[in-house]
Amino acid sequence: MNPRALVIMIAGLMMISIKVFTQLAGSSQNISANVDNTYLREDARNIAETGVGIGIRKIANNPAWRDGIPSMNLFDGVASVTVQDTMYKGFSCVKVQCTGTIMAGTPEQHIETAVAYLYGDTIPTALQGALVVNHDVSQKGSFTVDGRDHDDNDNVLSRTGVLGIWTVGNVQSDDDHQVLGTNQETGDDNSHHVDTAVVVRNGSYSDDGEDDGGDDGEEGGSGGGSGSGNKPFPSSPDSIMSTCGEHFSEGTLKSIAQSHANGSQYVTDPTKLTYPLQGITYVELPAGGTWQPTNMSGCGTLIVHNGTHDACMQNAAGGTFKGIVMCDEINKINCEIDGTVFDMGSKNDDPADGTGKILFNRGECRTSTGQVARGMNSNGSSFSAIAWK
């Protein structure tokens, strides 16, 4: 073979080889890059969702936590968590957002964001005081009603409390009991007989929660708004809960209790309750029925109600209950309730009689509200977010 032809042929083959191998390498590189991109995107997504999960756990431990986490190393990347109070679907909630970044500062950098909305620092607006009553209140004994916000150790938290007592009727009291409230900045105030930041008499209910009894409480009494926004006093557990922003059609709470979501119970005979109470405990007594003595140890939402609106809790005793109590009637509370009590009935019972105390606890009320709302929306899943995106 002519040496020149041989050289040309070899050169041609080499050029073809280079071209083919370049193409092959390029395709392989693209395939690897595709896999890398997918992996890095998933990694960034995992970082973001894990960051949100960490934020949710922190809020679960401390409902007031809003600090966020500016930067946290996670899975070879960086997570940045922010927490803020916001609105979702018309009611307030806590938004936990996390930005997950992987390969920061390189051409391969991927950023993903995850968001979860949690039930916020919201309780039903109908629960305007530590004790909400649909009739006159007569305070007796050493009973304490404290509308200041408390933590789990009964320490007072500033500026997040509510009224001590809110009633559509009047309030009469002995000197031995205490009523405290922090519905305004001044904090605890023992001049509870006249201070409308502590006690509201003759209140009228509006579902925006702004009616605290008016500005005329200094005279001790004729408080209560009369605006066009006034609504009937909520007379059922579902209508009370509906003031949290979610709508609970009549019978919803009962059906959740019957589903046993989150340990919920539904009984017509209180002796069949299992303790400690948790989730929604729905006690439907027969007409005129009385639960006596009332052992309410546990947490969650306790409902004592029947179709004739006369289911009665008598001599509440035993351990502490943490959460929301809604009942037709209640006489003598000799235990501690960390949360709030809503006395729906119109009969003049004595919810503020006894040796016990009601310590408002926004965190417990919020937890109970969240459980109820989740029970309605998710068949009682223990997951605490309203929505993820």
Add this chain to the structure above:
Amino acid sequence: MRTIMEEAGGIIIGGVIFLTLITLFSRIGDTARAQSFKDAAQESTTNASDIMEREFRLIGYGYTDTTYILKADSASITFRADLNDDGIVDTVAYGLSAVVYAGQNTTAPRILQRTPGHGLAAPVATGITKFALDYFDRSGNPTTTIANIRSIRMSMISLADADIDSTHPGVYWERTIKPKNMR
């Protein structure tokens, strides 16, 4: 005479070497082309997975009813979610297009398409020969009951539109999504 035989032998050996090289380069070329098509198929699949994963993750988002999934069978799904976060719940369906050509068998490449509730179907990926959906309940057991679905496994095979050595280069993709809003 000897010179002629040497030249003939050289031509034959050179020819064999040349044919071998041609064959070798042809094979390498085929591999390179297959690789390129595989790359294209993979890119098409990952693009489709980006779109689908994002939307599947959002199933039920912004929707207060618990009927997040309207239809779920082995080859298509229709679900609801506020995908744009604009307060309006969207209805979206995913599935393969109908057979395009008369007589085309069901395993022929088709288009994976996304159909919004009010709108025309849009292609998400082409050359899809298999798009399968499997559904699992809270415990991870297969289920066909829509209300019990908690996770979805998607799998698809995407083939390149090229015939190389009687084979179609392609990729298989599988993903299991657990939409967090379906609880």
